[in-house]
Amino acid sequence: MKSSALTLLTILALTTAVLADAKVGFAPDDTAASVLKRQAGQRVELRLKSGEKIAGKVEAVGDKAVHLAALTGQDFFDAVVLLEDVSAVVIRTGGK
Numbered sequence: 001m002k003s004s005a006l007t008l009l010t011i012l013a014l015t016t017a018v019l020a021d022a023k024v025g026f027a028p029d030d031t032a033a034s035v036l037k038r039q040a041g042q043r044v045e046l047r048l049k050s051g052e053k054i055a056g057k058v059e060a061v062g063d064k065a066v067h068l069a070a071l072t073g074q075d076f077f078d079a080v081v082l083l084e085d086v087s088a089v090v091i092r093t094g095g096k
Helices: 002-019 032-038
Strands: 043-048 053-061 065-069 079-082 086-091
Touching (some): 032 086, 043 065
Antiparallel strands (some): 053 065, 065 079
């Protein structure tokens, strides 16, 4: 299951990088944690293995979890998401 999630993350990051002139800065050895660390202070959407989506501003990334602040649609709430539950990281790279 982890390898399929990593494959999905890799495909998503490569596609996004090509479409956005490599603004994500994808590297072949990237993990969800390393991608999220580069997005510190930026808004991202996480797709979870359960099928849920959660979006917010990346506050901090640890070894096992990511702290999202100002959740979309729930501005007064924060969340801590286990990295093992993340199947994709969606990053807006262009436009408004």
